[in-house]
Amino acid sequence: MNYCYANYLKYKHDKNNTTMINAFNSTEDILNFAISREQESVDLYVRLANEAPTPQMRDVFNSFAAEERGHKKRLMNIQSSGQFKLVDKQIKDLKIEDYLVDVSETVGLTYQAALILAMKKEKAAFKLYVNLSTRVDDPLLKSLFDTLAQEESKHKLRFELEYDEVINKEN
Amino acid sequence: MMKIKDILSPFSAWGNINRKAVTVRDPFSERPGADRYRGFHKNDISKCIGCGTCEAICENKAIDMVPVEGVETKKGDSGLRPMVDYGRCCWCALCVDVCTTGSLTMSNEYTWVSENPDDFRYIPGVDKKPWDNEVKGWKNPGYSLYNPDRVEMEELKPEERITNFMELVKGYSKEQAEKEADRCVSCGICVASCPAHMDIPGYIKAIRDNNLELGLKLLYDTNPLPEICGRVCTHRCEEVCSIGVKGDPLAIRWLKRYIADSVPFEQYKKILGLDTLPEGKKHVAIIGAGPSGISAAYYLRTLGYKVTIFEAKSHPGGATMYGIPKYRLPMDILEKEIGMLEEMGVEFRFNTMIGREVKFDELYTAYDAVFMGIGFEKPYLLAIENELAKGSLQAIDFLREVNEGKTPEIGDKVVVIGGGNVAMDAARVSRRLGAEVTILYRRRIEDMPSDPEEIEGCEQEGIHIITQAIPTKVIVDANNVVTGIEYLKAKMVSDEKGGRPKPEPIEGSETVINVTAVIGAIGQEGAFEFLGTEWLEKLNIKRGRIVVDENMQSSIPKLFAGGDSVNATADAISAIADGHKAAKGIDKLLQGL
Numbered sequence: 001m002n003y004c005y006a007n008y009l010k011y012k013h014d015k016n017n018t019t020m021i022n023a024f025n026s027t028e029d030i031l032n033f034a035i036s037r038e039q040e041s042v043d044l045y046v047r048l049a050n051e052a053p054t055p056q057m058r059d060v061f062n063s064f065a066a067e068e069r070g071h072k073k074r075l076m077n078i079q080s081s082g083q084f085k086l087v088d089k090q091i092k093d094l095k096i097e098d099y100l101v102d103v104s105e106t107v108g109l110t111y112q113a114a115l116i117l118a119m120k121k122e123k124a125a126f127k128l129y130v131n132l133s134t135r136v137d138d139p140l141l142k143s144l145f146d147t148l149a150q151e152e153s154k155h156k157l158r159f160e161l162e163y164d165e166v167i168n169k170e171n
Numbered sequence: 172m173m174k175i176k177d178i179l180s181p182f183s184a185w186g187n188i189n190r191k192a193v194t195v196r197d198p199f200s201e202r203p204g205a206d207r208y209r210g211f212h213k214n215d216i217s218k219c220i221g222c223g224t225c226e227a228i229c230e231n232k233a234i235d236m237v238p239v240e241g242v243e244t245k246k247g248d249s250g251l252r253p254m255v256d257y258g259r260c261c262w263c264a265l266c267v268d269v270c271t272t273g274s275l276t277m278s279n280e281y282t283w284v285s286e287n288p289d290d291f292r293y294i295p296g297v298d299k300k301p302w303d304n305e306v307k308g309w310k311n312p313g314y315s316l317y318n319p320d321r322v323e324m325e326e327l328k329p330e331e332r333i334t335n336f337m338e339l340v341k342g343y344s345k346e347q348a349e350k351e352a353d354r355c356v357s358c359g360i361c362v363a364s365c366p367a368h369m370d371i372p373g374y375i376k377a378i379r380d381n382n383l384e385l386g387l388k389l390l391y392d393t394n395p396l397p398e399i400c401g402r403v404c405t406h407r408c409e410e411v412c413s414i415g416v417k418g419d420p421l422a423i424r425w426l427k428r429y430i431a432d433s434v435p436f437e438q439y440k441k442i443l444g445l446d447t448l449p450e451g452k453k454h455v456a457i458i459g460a461g462p463s464g465i466s467a468a469y470y471l472r473t474l475g476y477k478v479t480i481f482e483a484k485s486h487p488g489g490a491t492m493y494g495i496p497k498y499r500l501p502m503d504i505l506e507k508e509i510g511m512l513e514e515m516g517v518e519f520r521f522n523t524m525i526g527r528e529v530k531f532d533e534l535y536t537a538y539d540a541v542f543m544g545i546g547f548e549k550p551y552l553l554a555i556e557n558e559l560a561k562g563s564l565q566a567i568d569f570l571r572e573v574n575e576g577k578t579p580e581i582g583d584k585v586v587v588i589g590g591g592n593v594a595m596d597a598a599r600v601s602r603r604l605g606a607e608v609t610i611l612y613r614r615r616i617e618d619m620p621s622d623p624e625e626i627e628g629c630e631q632e633g634i635h636i637i638t639q640a641i642p643t644k645v646i647v648d649a650n651n652v653v654t655g656i657e658y659l660k661a662k663m664v665s666d667e668k669g670g671r672p673k674p675e676p677i678e679g680s681e682t683v684i685n686v687t688a689v690i691g692a693i694g695q696e697g698a699f700e701f702l703g704t705e706w707l708e709k710l711n712i713k714r715g716r717i718v719v720d721e722n723m724q725s726s727i728p729k730l731f732a733g734g735d736s737v738n739a740t741a742d743a744i745s746a747i748a749d750g751h752k753a754a755k756g757i758d759k760l761l762q763g764l
Contacts, residue, residue: 054704056699166714169694
């Protein structure tokens with residue numbers, strides 16, 4: 001476990017992230033943190049896949065894990081190239097998950113529950129990066145947080161669209 | 172032998188040299204036809220649906236329907252367009268008068284010079300001609316070869332309906348049915364859009380010819396539940412009916428019902444040749460007695476297979492028995508049609524759930540093939556706060572209880588959430604139980620997946636529909652009993668990828684309705700756990716639906732599947748079509764073809 005991620009775990013109950021923000025001194029720190037978070041999601045989905053009661057739900061969670069690995073790889077590419085670009089585009093927020101009840105990360109989740117879980121995780125990550133962005137002065141760090149927030153927003157939209165298409169078909 | 176006159180005539184012709192010419196002075200000057208002259212054809216390709224009515228009416232066989240580059244075959248469009256042969260055309264204009272879309276017209280142009288005779292066979296609207304934009308030509312305003320108005324179906328008045336569960340549609344009389352059948356132009360464009368590809372023009376002609384026995388046979392060729400479909404079919408055929416372009420579409424569903432209702436049920440077996448069916452040695456098991464299972468059983472039995480249907484509930488019919496309200500589909504119709512299968516020798520084992528009373532392994536081993544038509548019975552949850560409170564119900568449970576003769580407690584103010592047929596059924600049943608009903612739907616009326624007539628029925632019965640409303644929480648009292656529902660108003664945002672617009676909540680638009688019950692009806696999914704992990708590992712399921720090939724065969728060789736758990740259209744006629752296809756697929760497998 002790297003230093004930044006350890007700090008994140010230590011301070012994750014700090015609602016305003018004021019303590020956490022002090023742990024980030026460079027873009028490297030931030031990217032390490034973001035990569036760790038993606039890995040955390042991979043681990044969660046792999047666990048849920050292993051515990052899934054049906055092969056179909058196992059495949060769903062494995063596909064979620066594969067998506068998170070993709071996100072992690074993207075961040076690692078940014079880390080190795082040292083280049084990232086904040087696209088000047090508002091990502092659509094359908095706000096589907098805003099009013100849905102929380103889902104616990106337990107065995108036996110349905111496809112609907114799995115999508116809710118995924119949407120909520122992506123939204124939480126988005127909120128975290130937006131919050132962190134407001135708390136740094138360094139333009140480079142701010143831009144990186146905004147980029148990460150935008151990434152998470154895209155990930156959430158992908159799950160929202162699936163929810164809208166499959167679960168909300170008659171709604 | 173040459174006559175003397177023949178020798179002299181070239182010289183005598185010189186006598187005409189001083190006569191005044193009878194030809195026009197300037198053959199190239201314009202001499203337009205009369206304004207309503209029947210000249211060369213034009214066709215608006217974008218309006219034409221290739222129904223071929225023009226080809227059918229042409230006595231001279233001057234029109235052929237041909238494929239055209241850039242025009243694709245799709246729902247409601249054959250992809251063909253008329254080609255006119257002026258070597259045969261007599262310019263009678265019947266083709267124009269009968270054109271169902273009004274796309275085929277005639278210009279008033281009548282001159283066309285070409286040395287190549289093949290030029291005079293051309294596709295109007297595709298092969299560009301100088302008269303393509305000519306506005307003058309054959310017109311007969313207000314004249315039509317067929318009646319654009321549908322024969323009205325008699326229904327119970329809304330105020331009568333909401334007091335009971337009596338069937339609300341009364342059905343056509345012989346005279347009404349024949350009059351309606353007379354409107355059909357027999358283009359057959361409806362056949363492709365019917366999931367079961369029923370011979371619609373054939374059975375409508377049988378009504379015109381008063382040959383209902385033939386009509387019944389044609390119905391059963393592709394659909395063993397015509398009385399049910401004649402009442403509750405989603406009638407995709409009518410959506411594409413060619414005469415529906417300029418008038419009302421033909422009442423195909425009601426005409427089907429007319430045939431099935433008019434032939435005495437006692438005569439069905441004899442007419443259909445089901446009195447003596449071959450009894451083969453091979454035995455097929457069917458899981459689920461819904462429309463797809465019943466359909467598979469019927470066709471398998473006619474092919475000579477022994478058939479046993481395993482049904483978890485106490486009655487057959489699946490969603491038609493437990494989901495569709497009795498004012499749309501009376502119980503006796505259901506029992507009558509399904510009862511015929513028992514007379515055909517199909518064995519029913521009710522209250523027998525696979526995975527509980529009988530293991531799937533046993534079934535798979537003991538039978539030569541298995542068909543699975545288990546439907547979608549697990550509701551999607553609203554997943555909003557307090558959804559599990561007392562007074563918050565799921566529509567499919569509610570409808571089942573009512574059809575079982577129970578009276579669920581819903582109080583006097585009900586909100587139904589959803590925009591599909593299940594939501595409409597739940598709303599209309601609640602109304603019949605005496606409640607004031609509101610439907611909340613996240614999108615717009617035009618986005619509702621429900622049949623338009625169901626929406627209209629709701630409105631007639633005084634059900635209030637609130638669109639662009641996103642439920643956010645069920646409100647409860649201190650005893651966790653429903654007292655209201657909160658929703659946010661929504662604005663529609665377009666989908667960049669061309670999908671249906673998405674509702675986006677408007678912040679601060681919270682609205683509360685006081686209600687005594689909330690009924691969720693946003694959709695269902697399949698429950699396949701009864702198969703067990705070992706079989707599920709082998710079964711290919713994608714996005715909640717079993718993947719099958721064109722024979723309805725799943726990734727497990729002897730297992731075939733159909734109905735809602737396979738196709739996304741989720742209606743009775745698609746399930747029936749699946750059952751028929753599966754029966755043919757099973758026959759191929761067992762015959763080793």
